[in-house]
Amino acid sequence: MSSKAENVLSYFGKNTFNDAVMRDKLSKEVYKKLKANIQKGEKLLPEIANSVAHAMKEWALENGVTHFTHWFQPMTGLTAEKHDAFLEIEKNGDPIQRFDGDKLIQGEPDASSFPSGGMRATFEARGYTIWDTTSPAFIMEGPAGSTLCIPTVFISYNGEALDKKTPLLRSMRALNDSAKKLIKLFGRDVDQVTTTLGPEQEYFLIDQKFYDQRPDLVLAGRTLIGAEPPKGQEMEDHYFGSIKERALEFMQLSEKELYKLGIPAKTRHNEVAPHQFEIAPIFSEANLAADRNQQVMEVLKKVATRLNLAILMNEKPFAGVNGSGKHLNWSVVDSDGYNLLDPGHTPKENLQFLTVLVSVLHAVYKYSDILRASIASPGNDHRLGANEAPPAIISVFLGSALYDILESIEKGSDHVTEQKIIDLDLENLPTILQDNTDRNRTSPFAFTGNKFEFRALGSSASVSTPATILNSAVAESFEIISKEIESRMKKGSDVKDACIAVLKKYITETKPVCFNGDNYSADWVKEAEKRGLPNLKNTASSLPAYIAKKNVEMLTKFKIFTKEEIHSRYNIKLERYCNTIAIEYKTLKTMANTMIVPTAIDYQNILIGTVSGLKQLGIACDEQTKRLSTVSEHIESLSKALSKLDKKIEKAESEHDEQKKALFLTDSLIPVMNSIREHCDALEELVPDQDWPLPKYREMLFIM
Numbered sequence: 001m002s003s004k005a006e007n008v009l010s011y012f013g014k015n016t017f018n019d020a021v022m023r024d025k026l027s028k029e030v031y032k033k034l035k036a037n038i039q040k041g042e043k044l045l046p047e048i049a050n051s052v053a054h055a056m057k058e059w060a061l062e063n064g065v066t067h068f069t070h071w072f073q074p075m076t077g078l079t080a081e082k083h084d085a086f087l088e089i090e091k092n093g094d095p096i097q098r099f100d101g102d103k104l105i106q107g108e109p110d111a112s113s114f115p116s117g118g119m120r121a122t123f124e125a126r127g128y129t130i131w132d133t134t135s136p137a138f139i140m141e142g143p144a145g146s147t148l149c150i151p152t153v154f155i156s157y158n159g160e161a162l163d164k165k166t167p168l169l170r171s172m173r174a175l176n177d178s179a180k181k182l183i184k185l186f187g188r189d190v191d192q193v194t195t196t197l198g199p200e201q202e203y204f205l206i207d208q209k210f211y212d213q214r215p216d217l218v219l220a221g222r223t224l225i226g227a228e229p230p231k232g233q234e235m236e237d238h239y240f241g242s243i244k245e246r247a248l249e250f251m252q253l254s255e256k257e258l259y260k261l262g263i264p265a266k267t268r269h270n271e272v273a274p275h276q277f278e279i280a281p282i283f284s285e286a287n288l289a290a291d292r293n294q295q296v297m298e299v300l301k302k303v304a305t306r307l308n309l310a311i312l313m314n315e316k317p318f319a320g321v322n323g324s325g326k327h328l329n330w331s332v333v334d335s336d337g338y339n340l341l342d343p344g345h346t347p348k349e350n351l352q353f354l355t356v357l358v359s360v361l362h363a364v365y366k367y368s369d370i371l372r373a374s375i376a377s378p379g380n381d382h383r384l385g386a387n388e389a390p391p392a393i394i395s396v397f398l399g400s401a402l403y404d405i406l407e408s409i410e411k412g413s414d415h416v417t418e419q420k421i422i423d424l425d426l427e428n429l430p431t432i433l434q435d436n437t438d439r440n441r442t443s444p445f446a447f448t449g450n451k452f453e454f455r456a457l458g459s460s461a462s463v464s465t466p467a468t469i470l471n472s473a474v475a476e477s478f479e480i481i482s483k484e485i486e487s488r489m490k491k492g493s494d495v496k497d498a499c500i501a502v503l504k505k506y507i508t509e510t511k512p513v514c515f516n517g518d519n520y521s522a523d524w525v526k527e528a529e530k531r532g533l534p535n536l537k538n539t540a541s542s543l544p545a546y547i548a549k550k551n552v553e554m555l556t557k558f559k560i561f562t563k564e565e566i567h568s569r570y571n572i573k574l575e576r577y578c579n580t581i582a583i584e585y586k587t588l589k590t591m592a593n594t595m596i597v598p599t600a601i602d603y604q605n606i607l608i609g610t611v612s613g614l615k616q617l618g619i620a621c622d623e624q625t626k627r628l629s630t631v632s633e634h635i636e637s638l639s640k641a642l643s644k645l646d647k648k649i650e651k652a653e654s655e656h657d658e659q660k661k662a663l664f665l666t667d668s669l670i671p672v673m674n675s676i677r678e679h680c681d682a683l684e685e686l687v688p689d690q691d692w693p694l695p696k697y698r699e700m701l702f703i704m
Helices: 017-026 027-038 046-064 099-104 165-184 208-214 215-220 244-261 287-304 351-366 368-374 378-383 400-411 464-490 495-513 522-531 540-548 549-557 563-616 624-655 659-683
Strands: 064-072 081-083 087-089 095-097 127-131 138-142 145-156 193-207 266-268 276-281 311-312 326-336 445-447 452-454
Touching: 017 027, 017 046, 027 046, 046 064, 046 099, 046 145, 099 127, 145 165, 165 193, 165 266, 165 287, 165 326, 165 351, 165 464, 193 208, 193 287, 193 464, 208 311, 215 563, 244 266, 244 276, 244 287, 276 287, 287 311, 287 464, 326 464, 351 368, 351 400, 351 464, 351 495, 368 464, 368 540, 378 540, 378 563, 400 495, 464 495, 464 549, 540 549, 540 563, 540 659, 549 563, 563 624, 563 659, 624 659
Parallel strands: 064 145
Antiparallel strands: 064 081, 087 095, 127 145, 138 145, 193 276, 193 311, 193 326, 266 276, 326 452, 445 452
């Protein structure tokens, strides 16, 4: 029987240098000035930084910390850290633990080995990390000590952004500036407008012993070989089902670690596929949410390892069942506490909400190509378009009620569908009010009551990039629409008439991106083409959107990126795509040559002996001969496919243009990999179970 759990409130935020700790450890004057820096961006003086550093060090030492690190998010999509001890030696040889404001504010990691996309040469090694005061420092507990982690941005010697956080912070600033101007038109002055995120993290858990025996999972993060089991998810018995004890223990221990870090993990449940799960937090400001999601992924990995489990974050670790996403819930909140995407009880009368809503539609319609590129990855190419994952065509689901409202504005009609009451006619059950929107699991960008859910993001990705693009695009739309409303008001229109006229224009313009139906249907693909919506089916075809003229103009206009920084992201994404596929084809080739073919040949030899012996005895062996023929045919076809793969690899590796290489890998090499898998999977279902060299799907997905 498990011991009684501690009250969460007794340790929530224990390992975070949060507001309560700052109030306790800092003088009133220092606390006041640090909060002014965090909330208003006021300059932080060196003496204040020194006081904060001293307090942070004392707090860290009280909690068993020996080292500190500037914790940042380079363009690998992961986090990075270099640990330095507080310990120093005085001139007289005495040891001392020291941490001053200079070390808190700025670090200098070697920048040469992080992706720069051509902005930096290898020999240009200097880079800087700069303290992000808006994200609290935290303590990561280790097996024999703890480390103080200081969230930072990461820039080059010349100031180029080499990370994912700097552009995100810039996009938040841009949206804040544009949104405040829009809100002012409706008679309200607010101090700040913030984007909030709530990323739902999906993942698979399997036993570590199975993971260790799968070279493809270890090296590529997904199974490159594997026949589908007799049972998958078709019985729909895993989703929201009772959680297995081993998985529940993992979740509970992970949540405790997250609560200590002040991360409000709210929801846990079984997902659709066997051994697939989800963790979801309470919403927080975008940069905090991005930091926290990186911490969530790191904590999940560490706790899984402790329990001899392996966590799989790849978007499609198993063929034939659901892939894993990271549904990015996005909203906008002002400093008065209003959610700008909350329709209220009468959305038709809520002009501010409708203006914000149409602005988002305009942003998604105009920049659907780069929004698609922002979630592009090799893993997501396998996931998008099936099993509750949206397709590559970016469209917006509004639900019938909101769609009707927008259509009534467009047509100048007063007819709006009324909100329905659901009554089950059971005396002991209450009636409920039906939401203004249903949920559309096939939509990549769906309105879900008071927020948008960007469902196309993959499970392993950083939330920073799509959030940055979305914030920036919406900031531009806010600016365009508010200027048009303001222009009409200057000509004598009141705010309502001006709004309705502008909304009518943009509702008509953005109508092609609104779709409430089944995004999986072939009819929608045809309809989307008629509407002029881009269908960028894979990573290779979507990445050029980064450097499309309109996208570069928008991102540079709001100073989210410089032109060089945009091109660097494009180059990095291309390079990472090509490198990922290279790891996959090398791993697949090795597994097929050293594990599958030898095993199949051994079985073929057994069958040859069996058939030969039966024939010598004059015993009929038609079925055995047929089986031998089938196995031999697959071995022959597999060997031919491997030879073909070698030729494709040679051609790919001789191509120095990364865009051409990415297209070649997508169109020519991956189909050969699929053919190799097809024969390997067929052999898996023929070779005796005890002889097959790899754990099978039925073991990985059903044994824990």
